[in-house]
Amino acid sequence: MLLSFQQLKLIPVQVSHPPRSCQLNGEGTHIIIGGTGGLGRSMTRWMIKHGARHIVLVSRSGSQDIKVQQFLDEVHGTAAVQVIVCDVADEGQVRRLMDTCSKTMPPICGVVNAAMALHVSSPPSDACRNIADPV
Numbered sequence: 001m002l003l004s005f006q007q008l009k010l011i012p013v014q015v016s017h018p019p020r021s022c023q024l025n026g027e028g029t030h031i032i033i034g035g036t037g038g039l040g041r042s043m044t045r046w047m048i049k050h051g052a053r054h055i056v057l058v059s060r061s062g063s064q065d066i067k068v069q070q071f072l073d074e075v076h077g078t079a080a081v082q083v084i085v086c087d088v089a090d091e092g093q094v095r096r097l098m099d100t101c102s103k104t105m106p107p108i109c110g111v112v113n114a115a116m117a118l119h120v121s122s123p124p125s126d127a128c129r130n131i132a133d134p135v
């Protein structure tokens with residue numbers, strides 16, 4: 001796409017190579033860290049639509065949430081989707097996760113991280129004073 005800032009109008013350009021459709025490996029296992037969350041569930045739907053057939057959703061609390069239960073019911077029959085409890089901030093738990101997957105699932109072919117921890121806090125008042133009134 002080419003933009004002209006002079007005349008403020010779009011100039012259409014023919015795309016010579018349209019993007020190819022995505023086809024995921026249906027033989028391997030995809031791991032989605034935080035897969036039980038909103039983003040993870042949405043991504044799982046997309047991945048199944050594009051050929052993924054073995055998916056592990058990783059979370060600390062597992063499948064207790066009603067939304068997760070409903071989601072597993074929704075995707076039942078379209079792919080083998082299972083929830084495994086694991087805190088990915090704990091190396092030992094991650095090692096156990098990899099061990100379980102390698103013993104019980106097809107080879108891992110993709111890992112997606114859809115989990116993140118945010119800590120929002122106010123800086124100490126001294127820090128604010130130093131920024132506002134440097135020496």
Ligand SMILES: NC(=O)c1ccc[n+]([C@@H]2O[C@H](COP(=O)([O-])OP(=O)(O)OC[C@H]3O[C@@H](n4cnc5c(N)ncnc54)[C@H](OP(=O)(O)O)[C@@H]3O)[C@@H](O)[C@H]2O)c1
Binds near residue numbers: 033034061
């Ligand atoms: N949704 C959006 O539009 C959007 C946009 C930009 C950025 N983000 C960021 O993307 C991330 C995912 O968004 P979301 O809406 O899907 O959030 P969400 O619904 O809170 O899902 C987060 C998932 O991550 C899991 N999780 C968190 N810490 C974990 C850990 N240490 N080990 C394993 N699993 C862990 C949670 O399960 P447990 O609590 O059971 O562990 C949950 O399943 C968030 O950090 C968000 O800030 C989201």
